[in-house]
Amino acid sequence: MPRSCLGGMTQGQSVRKLEPEKSPYTKGERRGACVAHGSALLIGVPVAVLLLPVPLSFVPCPVVSYVIARSFRRKRLAWGAFQGMQATVMQSLIVLLATVVTMADLPSRLALAIGTAGFLLFLYSLWAALDTGLGYDFRYFGISNFLDRVSRVNLDRPERIRRWLGGKDR
Numbered sequence: 001m002p003r004s005c006l007g008g009m010t011q012g013q014s015v016r017k018l019e020p021e022k023s024p025y026t027k028g029e030r031r032g033a034c035v036a037h038g039s040a041l042l043i044g045v046p047v048a049v050l051l052l053p054v055p056l057s058f059v060p061c062p063v064v065s066y067v068i069a070r071s072f073r074r075k076r077l078a079w080g081a082f083q084g085m086q087a088t089v090m091q092s093l094i095v096l097l098a099t100v101v102t103m104a105d106l107p108s109r110l111a112l113a114i115g116t117a118g119f120l121l122f123l124y125s126l127w128a129a130l131d132t133g134l135g136y137d138f139r140y141f142g143i144s145n146f147l148d149r150v151s152r153v154n155l156d157r158p159e160r161i162r163r164w165l166g167g168k169d170r
Helices: 027-037 039-050 060-074 078-103 108-133 144-156
Strands: none
Touching: 027 039, 027 060, 027 078, 027 108, 039 060, 039 078, 039 108, 060 078, 060 144, 078 108, 078 144
């Protein structure tokens, strides 16, 4: 082969295969974090198209993200719980902005600015879904340090286990 095709390699050198690094997080954590961050796309958009108007269709998204965060907390998986809490806050902001735009009687420029901010947060959450699905530690600007502290404190707190049929707590 010509030298330019191999990027300056000589005949005695072998081609190095680039393999992705193994993620320190479990596959379940990565998938759960990806679903939590992407719940606006996975749940909110289909519900908006098929069933409900826009602000109501996005209401289940922070609930799903919070349930994912709680399930990781119960399993003592710190990264998954942290990513779920970040996704809960971001999805709640998206719901809040969508509600303000559709329900409040705002001047058109202000409604456009708030709607654009909501759309940008939606795209930011999709970026988080992609990164966490690939196994990278995603941190939202402005809220990640606070939520990291909250998530770590919650992991150290004892979990109350309730029984469905009237049993006592442990």
